[in-house]
Amino acid sequence: MKETRTAYFFLLPALLYVLVFGLYPLLYNVSLSLKDVTFITYVQGTARFVGLGNYSELANDPIFRRTFSNTLLFTGLSILFQFTIGFFLALLFNRSFPLKGILQSLIMVPWVLPIIVSGSFFRWFFSDNGMLNGFLTAFGIVTRPIPWITSGHLPIFSVTMANIWLGIPFNFVLLYTGLQGIPEELLESAAIDGATGWQRVVYIITPLLRPVILATLTLGCIFTVKVFDLVWIITQGGPGDVSHLFSTLSYSLAFNKLHFGKASAVLVVMLLVVMLLTVFLNLFQKEA
Amino acid sequence: MKRKKVWTQWKWTVYAAIPTGIIILPLYFIAIGGFQSVAEIFHKPPHLFPPNPTTAYYKDALFTLAPYLRNSLIIALGVLGVTLVVALPSAFALAKFQFLLKRPASFILAFTQVLPATAIIIPLFLIFSRVGLINNYLGVILGISVFTIPFATIVLNAYIQAIPSGLIEAALIDGAGFFRIFTSIIVPLASPAIATASILTLIMAWGDFIFALSFLKERTLQPMSIGLYNFIGQYGIQWNKLMAGSMIFAIPPLIVALLAGKAIVAGLTAGAFKE
Numbered sequence: 149m150k151e152t153r154t155a156y157f158f159l160l161p162a163l164l165y166v167l168v169f170g171l172y173p174l175l176y177n178v179s180l181s182l183k184d185v186t187f188i189t190y191v192q193g194t195a196r197f198v199g200l201g202n203y204s205e206l207a208n209d210p211i212f213r214r215t216f217s218n219t220l221l222f223t224g225l226s227i228l229f230q231f232t233i234g235f236f237l238a239l240l241f242n243r244s245f246p247l248k249g250i251l252q253s254l255i256m257v258p259w260v261l262p263i264i265v266s267g268s269f270f271r272w273f274f275s276d277n278g279m280l281n282g283f284l285t286a287f288g289i290v291t292r293p294i295p296w297i298t299s300g301h302l303p304i305f306s307v308t309m310a311n312i313w314l315g316i317p318f319n320f321v322l323l324y325t326g327l328q329g330i331p332e333e334l335l336e337s338a339a340i341d342g343a344t345g346w347q348r349v350v351y352i353i354t355p356l357l358r359p360v361i362l363a364t365l366t367l368g369c370i371f372t373v374k375v376f377d378l379v380w381i382i383t384q385g386g387p388g389d390v391s392h393l394f395s396t397l398s399y400s401l402a403f404n405k406l407h408f409g410k411a412s413a414v415l416v417v418m419l420l421v422v423m424l425l426t427v428f429l430n431l432f433q434k435e436a
Numbered sequence: 437m438k439r440k441k442v443w444t445q446w447k448w449t450v451y452a453a454i455p456t457g458i459i460i461l462p463l464y465f466i467a468i469g470g471f472q473s474v475a476e477i478f479h480k481p482p483h484l485f486p487p488n489p490t491t492a493y494y495k496d497a498l499f500t501l502a503p504y505l506r507n508s509l510i511i512a513l514g515v516l517g518v519t520l521v522v523a524l525p526s527a528f529a530l531a532k533f534q535f536l537l538k539r540p541a542s543f544i545l546a547f548t549q550v551l552p553a554t555a556i557i558i559p560l561f562l563i564f565s566r567v568g569l570i571n572n573y574l575g576v577i578l579g580i581s582v583f584t585i586p587f588a589t590i591v592l593n594a595y596i597q598a599i600p601s602g603l604i605e606a607a608l609i610d611g612a613g614f615f616r617i618f619t620s621i622i623v624p625l626a627s628p629a630i631a632t633a634s635i636l637t638l639i640m641a642w643g644d645f646i647f648a649l650s651f652l653k654e655r656t657l658q659p660m661s662i663g664l665y666n667f668i669g670q671y672g673i674q675w676n677k678l679m680a681g682s683m684i685f686a687i688p689p690l691i692v693a694l695l696a697g698k699a700i701v702a703g704l705t706a707g708a709f710k711e
Contacts, residue, residue, distance in 0.1 A: 154614045155533035162526030162585055163541055170548040170582045173559035180558065190562055237455060245448035251456045253697030257463055260693040260700075262643035264661040265682040268668060269462050272469075272675050279465065279482050286481030316459060318704075325705045367550070374552030377645045381665065395554040402558045403650065415555050422552075 181412035190408060202413035212414070215392040218304050219421070222311065222393055223372045227365060229312040234319025234364075239349065241320075242327045259317035267381030270310040271297070274382070297383050303391035307379045314378060318371070319364055326360030327353070362432055369425045373418060394418035463686075470494050470680030477676050497681040503656065504663030505685070507573075508642055511659050514577035515641035516634055519584040523633070526585075527592035528622050532601065549586035553646050556582065561650055571654045579647040584640055588633040591703050595629030596622060632699040639689045639700075660685045 181202055189195040206212040241252060258266065273279045274296035281293035296306040330353060338348050354361070376395035379385065385392035385400055392400070394414055402411035469477055470493050471486040529535075530542060560579055561570070569575030599622065607617050623630070645661045652658045658666075664685065667678050693700060 151533060151614065152535045155529045155535045156537075158525040158529035158533075158614075158618070159537075159541060161522045162545065162589055165522055165585055166544060166548040166582065169560070169578060170551060170556060171544070173556035173563070174551065176559035176563075177555060233455075240448075240452050240455070243448060245452065246446060247449050248452070249697065250694075251449070251452050252701070253694050254456050254460050256693055256697060256700060257460050257690070260639060260689045261463065261686050262661055262689065263645050264643075264664045265466065265686045266462065268664060268678055268682055269466050271668060272673075272679070273462070273465075277478055282478070282480045282482045313459070313462070321701055321704050325701070370550050374554065376552070376554050380649075381645070381668070395552060398554060399557075402561075408558055408562065411558055415552075415558070418552070419555060 177412045177415055180409055181416050183409050185407075185409040185412075187406040187408070195409070198409070202410045203417075205410065206413055206417070211389045211392065212397065214390065215394060215397045215414075216417075218391065219373060219393045219418075221304060222308050222375070223369060223425075225305075225308045226311045226315060226372045227368045230315035230319045230368065231365065233312070233316050235323050237316070237320045238323035238327050239353075241324055255320055256317045258314050263377040264381060266310070266314060267378050270306075270378075271382045274306045274310075297391075298387060301390070303383050303387070307382050307391055310382060311372070311375060311378055315368065315372070319368065322360060322364045322367075323357070326357050326364075329360075330356050362429055366426055366429045369429065370422055373422050373425065394421070463690075466679050466686070467683050469676055470497070470683050472676055474674060474676055477679075493676050493680040494684065497677050498684055501660060501663050501681050501684065504658060504660040507657060508659035508661070508685075510573055511576055511580070511644070511648070512638050512641040514573060515580045515584055516637050518577055518581045519588050519637050520630070520634065522581070523585050523588035523592060524623065524626075524630070525618065527589045527596050527626075528618055530589065531593045531596035531599075532604065532622075545586040545589055549583060549590070551583075553579075553583065557646060557650050564651060570651050571657060572651075573657065575651045576644070576647045576659075579651065580641050580644050584637045587640070588637055591633045591636065592626060592629050596626050599625050632696075632703040635692055635696055635699060636703045639692065642689055 182197060182199060183189075183195040184198050184201070185195040237255065241248065271278075275281075276293050276295060276298055278296075280296060281290075284290045285293060295302060297303045334352060334356075335348055338352055343351070373393075374395055375393055376399065379391065379393055379396050380399065383391045385396040389397075394417065398411045398414035398418070401407045401414065465482075468483070468486045468489075471489040471491070472483065472493075473488075473490075476483060476487060526545075530538065557579070560575075564570050564572075564575045569578070603621055603625075604617055607621060612620075643661065644659070645665070648659050648662045649665065652662065655666075660681075664678065664681055667673065667681065
C-alpha cells in the first residue's frame with residue numbers, strides 16, 4: 149500500500165526508540181572513547197579530548213592484550229564445538245521418531261534457562277571443591293583438585309566450555325530448520341545410488357546448506373565475541389584479570405574503576421573485531 | 437521378530453535421547469542440589485540422587501527471594517508492555533506499506549537487534565544517572581526493550597505479511613481508517629504471532645542480567661537474577677540454597693518452553709535471534 153504518511157506514523161515509535169536508546173548510545177561510546185572520561189570529569193563536564201590516547205594506552209596494556217587473545221580463543225573454540233555438536237544433533241533429529249517433540253524442546257533448555265542460573269551452576273561445577281573436581285578426585289583421575297577457575301591458564305578454557313554448552317540450542321535450531329528445506333527425495337535417491345550417510349552429508353547436505361551454515365557461523369561469531377554475562381558470573385574476568393573478554397574488561401573498567409573513556413575504547417575495538425569477522429565470513433557467501 | 441520391530445521404531449528415540457540427556461544434566465544437578473544439605477552437596481563423588489531429600493532449602497529460598505521474584509515480574513511485564521505497544525505498529529508498517537525508508541528502517545532494526553548490550557550500557561548509565569532512571573524500574577525496562585522491540589517487530593512482521601491485503605482494502609472501501617484497521621483487523625488476526633513474540637520477550641526480560649546489574653543498586657528494586665548474584669558474592673556461598681533459588685527462578689521459563697517449544701523455535705528462526 150502506498151499511504152506513505154500513515155506508514156511513517158506507525159513506524160515512528162519503533163524507529164525513534166532504537167535511534168534514541170540504541171544507536172545514539174552506540175555513537176556516544178565512540179566519542180567517550182576519545183576523551184579521558186571518569187565519573188568526576190563526566191559530572192563536572194571537564195573531560196578532555198585525548199584523541200587516540202585511550203587506544204594507545206590499551207595497546208601497551210598487557211591485560212588488554214591478554215583480553216584480545218582470550219576473546220579470539222573463546223570465540224574460535226566456542227564456535228567450533230557449538231557448531232559441530234549442533235550440526236550433529238540437527239542431522240540426528242532430521243527424521244521422524246517417537247517423542248521427537250519433547251526431546252527437541254529439552255535441547256532448548258540451555259537457551260531458556262536464565263543466564264544467572266546456568267552461570268551459578270558452572271561456578272559451582274568448576275569451583276575447587278565443586279562437582280567436576282568431586283568426580284575427578286573420587287575416581288582417582290587426579291589426586292589434587294584442579295583450579296578450573298581459580299588460578300593459572302585454565303579459567304578462560306573453563307568459561308569456554310560453559311559457553312559451548314550454552315550455544316548448542318542456537319546452532320541446532322538454525323541448522324535443523326535449514327535441513328528441513330532439503331527435499332527428502334534428493335537424499336533418498338542418493339541413498340538408492342549407494343551413497344553412505346557420510347557421503348550424503350559431505351556431498352549433498354553441506355553444499356545445499358552452505359548459506360544457512362554461513363549465516364549460523366556469522367551470527368555465532370557476532371553473539372560470541374560479545375559474551376558478557378556468563379563470564380562475569382563465573383569469574384568476573386579474574387582471577388587477576390586472566391579470563392577477561394572485551395565486554396567484561398570494558399565493564400570492569402567502567403563500573404569498578406570508573407574509567408569510562410578507556411572502557412568505551414575497549415568496546416569500539418570489540419565492535420571493529422565483530423565487523424571484521426562478519427565481512428570475512430561474507431566473503432565466502434559471495435563465492436558460492 | 438516383534439522386538440526387532442519395536443527397536444527399529446524406537447531406535448532413533450534412544451539415539452536422540454542420549455545427547456539430549458547429557459545436555460540437560462546441569463538442570464538435573466541444579467534441581468537435586470536444592471534438596472541436599474551443604475555437606476551432601478560437597479560429597480565426593482557427588483551424589484547422583486539426593487540421599488536425604490528435604491524441601492527445607494526450597495522453602496527457605498522461596499521465602500527469602502520472594503521480593504526479588506516480584507521485581508522480576510514487574511520488569512518482565514513492563515518490558516512486554518513497552519515492546520508490544522511499540523513493535524506492533526512498526527511491524528504493521530513494514531509488512532503492509534511501501535515507502536522510501538523501508539529498507540533502511542528494517543536494516544536499523546536488524547542491526548540494533550544484534551548490538552551487544554555492553555556497547556550501549558555505559559552511555560545509557562551516564563545519561564540515565566542524569567535523568568533519574570537509575571534505581572528505577574523504568575530505566576531497566578527501557579534498556580531491555582532496546583533489544584526486544586526489534587526482535588518482536590521481526591517476528592510479527594513475518595506473520596502480518598501473510599495476512600491478505602484484500603482484507604485491508606475491503607475495510608478501506610467500507611470507510612475504516614488505518615488506525616481502526618490496525619486495532620480491529622491486524623491485531624486480532626496476528627494474535628498467534630503476538631503470543632510467540634510475547635513468550636520470547638518475557639523469557640528475555642525475565643532472564644536479563646546486565647541491565648539490572650548496572651541500573652539497580654537498591655536491593656528492594658532488584659530482580660531475582662541479581663538476588664541470586666548477590667548470593668554468589670557472599671563469603672561462604674550456600675550452594676544448596678543458591679541452587680534451590682536458581683531452580684525456582686528457572687521454572688517459569690522452563691514450563692513455557694516445554695509447552696510452547698514449537699513457538700520458540702519458530703520465533704527464533706523468523707530471522708531474529710538471541711545467543
